[in-house]
Amino acid sequence: MRSTTVLALCATALLPSAFSTPINPRHAHQSFPNTDQWPLATVGKALEQQLPDEDLRNIISQISRANIEATVRKLAAFGTRHTLSSQTDPHRGIGAARTWLTAKFQEAADASEGRMSVDWNSFIKYPGDNERIIFPVNITNVVATLKGSEDADRFYVTGGHYDSRNSNPIDYQGDAPGAVDDASGVAISLELARIFAAFKPKATIVFTAFAGEEQGLLGADNLAQTYKNNSVNVAGMINLDMLGNSKAEDGTTDPYNIRLFCQGVPLTENATTTTSRLSIGGDNDSPARNLGRHIYEVASNAFTEMTVRIIYRLDRYSRGGDHRPFLEAGYTGVRFVQPNEDYTQQHQNVTVRSGKQYGDLVEWLDFEYNTRAAKVVASTMWSLANAPGEPTNVGINVTTSDNFSQFKWDAPVGLPVEGYEIVYRETISPHWTNVIEVGDVNWYNLTSATIHKDNVIFGVRSVGKGGYKSPAVLPFPFGCIRNC
Numbered sequence: 001m002r003s004t005t006v007l008a009l010c011a012t013a014l015l016p017s018a019f020s021t022p023i024n025p026r027h028a029h030q031s032f033p034n035t036d037q038w039p040l041a042t043v044g045k046a047l048e049q050q051l052p053d054e055d056l057r058n059i060i061s062q063i064s065r066a067n068i069e070a071t072v073r074k075l076a077a078f079g080t081r082h083t084l085s086s087q088t089d090p091h092r093g094i095g096a097a098r099t100w101l102t103a104k105f106q107e108a109a110d111a112s113e114g115r116m117s118v119d120w121n122s123f124i125k126y127p128g129d130n131e132r133i134i135f136p137v138n139i140t141n142v143v144a145t146l147k148g149s150e151d152a153d154r155f156y157v158t159g160g161h162y163d164s165r166n167s168n169p170i171d172y173q174g175d176a177p178g179a180v181d182d183a184s185g186v187a188i189s190l191e192l193a194r195i196f197a198a199f200k201p202k203a204t205i206v207f208t209a210f211a212g213e214e215q216g217l218l219g220a221d222n223l224a225q226t227y228k229n230n231s232v233n234v235a236g237m238i239n240l241d242m243l244g245n246s247k248a249e250d251g252t253t254d255p256y257n258i259r260l261f262c263q264g265v266p267l268t269e270n271a272t273t274t275t276s277r278l279s280i281g282g283d284n285d286s287p288a289r290n291l292g293r294h295i296y297e298v299a300s301n302a303f304t305e306m307t308v309r310i311i312y313r314l315d316r317y318s319r320g321g322d323h324r325p326f327l328e329a330g331y332t333g334v335r336f337v338q339p340n341e342d343y344t345q346q347h348q349n350v351t352v353r354s355g356k357q358y359g360d361l362v363e364w365l366d367f368e369y370n371t372r373a374a375k376v377v378a379s380t381m382w383s384l385a386n387a388p389g390e391p392t393n394v395g396i397n398v399t400t401s402d403n404f405s406q407f408k409w410d411a412p413v414g415l416p417v418e419g420y421e422i423v424y425r426e427t428i429s430p431h432w433t434n435v436i437e438v439g440d441v442n443w444y445n446l447t448s449a450t451i452h453k454d455n456v457i458f459g460v461r462s463v464g465k466g467g468y469k470s471p472a473v474l475p476f477p478f479g480c481i482r483n484c
C-alpha cells in the first residue's frame with residue numbers, strides 16, 4: 001500500500017500542533033503538566049497531513065471571489081428571503097430567490113455532461129406545532145446532485161440556507177438581506193457546484209440551498225428524512241452557515257480560522273452502544289468528531305490558508321443549524337461557521353439606532369474570507385468523495401486482559417481499498433498523531449506493549465488509490481465488554 005501520491009510540494013503546513021509533534025516529546029524543561037514519565041511512542045510514524053492533489057489544487061485555483069461576491073449581492077438584493085415571504089413576486093421574496101438559485105445550479109449542471117442533476121425537494125408545512133409557521137407554506141430546497149463516478153451510492157451533502165430573517169422570526173415583509181446568514185454559505189455551495197461539475201469525484205456530492213432554516217431547520221429536516229426514507233447512505237453532511245466575515249463585535253478579526261462544530265455521542269445511538277462507547281472512553285470519538293479530525297487534516301494547509309478549529313459541540317449555545325436534522329436522522333453532520341459573530345448584524349432589522357447600523361448587510365462581508373472558506377469546503381468535499389468509505393464493524397479484541405491490541409474490521413462497500421491505517425493519539429490529544437500502515441488486511445495484532453490500548457485512543461481508516469484516506473473509526477470492544 002502506498003500513500004505517497006500526496007503532494008508534499010512547497011506547501012508549508014499551517015497546522016499548529018499535532019502533525020509535527022511526536023506523541024510524547026521529551027523536552028528538557030517541561031512546563032506543567034510534565035509528561036516525561038509517559039512512554040515514548042515507538043510504533044508507526046508521525047502522522048503526515050494529506051495535502052491537495054493536482055485536481056484539488058486545480059479546483060481551489062478556480063474558486064472565484066467575484067462569483068461569491070456576485071451571489072451574495074444578488075441574494076441580498078431580493079430584499080427578504082423569509083420562508084413566509086412571496087413565492088410569486090419576480091423581484092422580492094423567497095420565490096424569486098429560489099427561481100434564481102435553481103437557474104444558477106442548472107447552469108452548473110448543464111456543463112456537467114449529465115453527471116449533475118438539479119431537483120426541488122419540496123413540501124407544504126402547515127401551522128400547528130410550530131409557532132414560526134403562521135400559514136401553510138411551500139418550503140423548497142434546491143438540490144444539485146453530482147453523481148459519483150465509481151461509488152455513486154455514497155453521498156456527501158453540503159450546503160447553506162437561502163432563507164433569511166430579521167428581528168422578528170415571523171416578519172416576512174420587512175427587509176432581511178441575510179448577507180452573512182446565510183447568503184455566504186449558499187454562495188460557497190453554488191460556486192463549488194459550478195467548479196465540481198467539470199470533475200469526476202468518485203462518491204456522490206450534493207450541493208444544496210435549504211429553505212425553512214430560520215423557521216426551525218425545516219428544509220434540511222425534510223431532505224434528511226427523504227434520504228433516510230430512501231435508505232440513502234449519507235456518509236457526511238457538511239453544513240455551511242455564516243462564512244462571510246471574521247470580525248467580532250469589537251472589531252477584532254480572525255481571518256485565517258474557521259470553526260467546525262462537531263457533536264459527541266451520536267443523538268440516535270442506542271443505549272447498548274453508548275454503554276460500550278462510554279466503557280472505553282469513546283465519547284470523544286463519535287463519527288462527527290472523527291469527521292471533524294479528518295477535515296482538519298485535509299483542509300488546514302497553505303492551499304486553503306485556513307486552520308480548521310474543531311469545537312466539541314453540536315452548535316453554538318442556544319443556536320441550531322441544518323446539520324442537526326441529519327444527526328437526528330442518524331447521519332453524521334458537522335457545521336462550519338466563521339470564527340466570530342457580531343450579534344448587531346444577525347437576526348436584526350435593517351435600521352440605524354443611536355448612529356449605529358444594524359442588520360445583516362452586504363457591506364459587512366469580507367469576500368476574501370468567504371473565498372478562503374470555500375477552499376476549505378472544496379478540500380473537504382473532494383477529499384471525502386475520492387477516498388474509500390470507512391471500514392465497518394471495527395472492533396478491538398478484549399477477550400483477555402493483555403498487552404496486545406488486536407483489531408478487526410470489514411471492508412467498506414463500494415470503492416476498493418488499497419490498505420488500512422491504524423491511527424492513534426494520547427487520550428487527551430485533540431488530533432491523531434501517529435499512524436501504523438497495516439496493508440490490505442482485515443485484522444491486526446499490535447504487539448507493542450508501549451502503545452497500550454488502555455493509554456491511547458485508536459482509530460482505523462481506509463486508504464484508497466492516490467493515498468486518499470477515509471475518516472477514522474473508533475474500534476468498539478468485542479469478546480468481553482466489562483469486568484473481565
Ligand SMILES: *[C@@H]1O[C@H](CO)[C@@H](O)[C@H](O)[C@H]1NC(C)=O
Nearest residue numbers: 087120122123124138139140
Ligand atoms: C412548491 O412550489 C413550486 C413552485 O410553484 C412547485 O413546483 C412545487 O410543486 C410546490 N411544492 C409543493 C409540495 O406543492
Ligand SMILES: *[C@@H]1O[C@H](CO)[C@@H](O)[C@H](O)[C@H]1NC(C)=O
Nearest residue numbers: 166167168171173174175349
Ligand atoms: C422590526 O421591523 C418590523 C417592521 O418590519 C417592526 O414591526 C418591528 O417592531 C421591528 N423590531 C425591532 C426589534 O426593531
Ligand SMILES: *[C@@H]1O[C@H](CO)[C@@H](O)[C@H](O)[C@H]1NC(C)=O
Nearest residue numbers: 221222223224225226227229
Ligand atoms: C418519511 O417516512 C415517514 C414514515 O413513513 C413519513 O411519515 C414521512 O412523511 C416521510 N418523510 C419524507 C420527507 O419523505
Ligand SMILES: *[C@@H]1O[C@H](CO)[C@@H](O)[C@H](O)[C@H]1NC(C)=O
Nearest residue numbers: 268269270271272273274476
Ligand atoms: C444498537 O445499535 C447497534 C449498532 O447500530 C446495533 O448493532 C444493535 O443491534 C443495536 N442494539 C439494540 C438493542 O437495538
Ligand SMILES: *[C@@H]1O[C@H](CO)[C@@H](O)[C@H](O)[C@H]1NC(C)=O
Nearest residue numbers: 397398399400402406408479
Ligand atoms: C480474541 O483474542 C483471543 C485471545 O485473547 C483469541 O482467542 C480470539 O480468537 C480472538 N478473537 C478473534 C475474533 O480473533
Ligand SMILES: *[C@@H]1O[C@H](CO)[C@@H](O)[C@H](O)[C@H]1NC(C)=O
Nearest residue numbers: 401402403404448449450452
Ligand atoms: C505487559 O507488559 C508489561 C510491561 O512491558 C510487562 O511487565 C508485563 O509482564 C506484560 N504482561 C503480560 C501479561 O505480558
Ligand SMILES: *[C@@H]1O[C@H](CO)[C@@H](O)[C@H](O)[C@H]1NC(C)=O
Nearest residue numbers: 397402404405406445446447
Ligand atoms: C497477538 O500477538 C501476541 C504476540 O505475538 C500473541 O501472544 C497473542 O496471542 C496475539 N493475540 C491474538 C488475539 O492474536
Ligand SMILES: [Zn+2]
Nearest residue numbers: 181182241242
Ligand atoms: Zn443561518
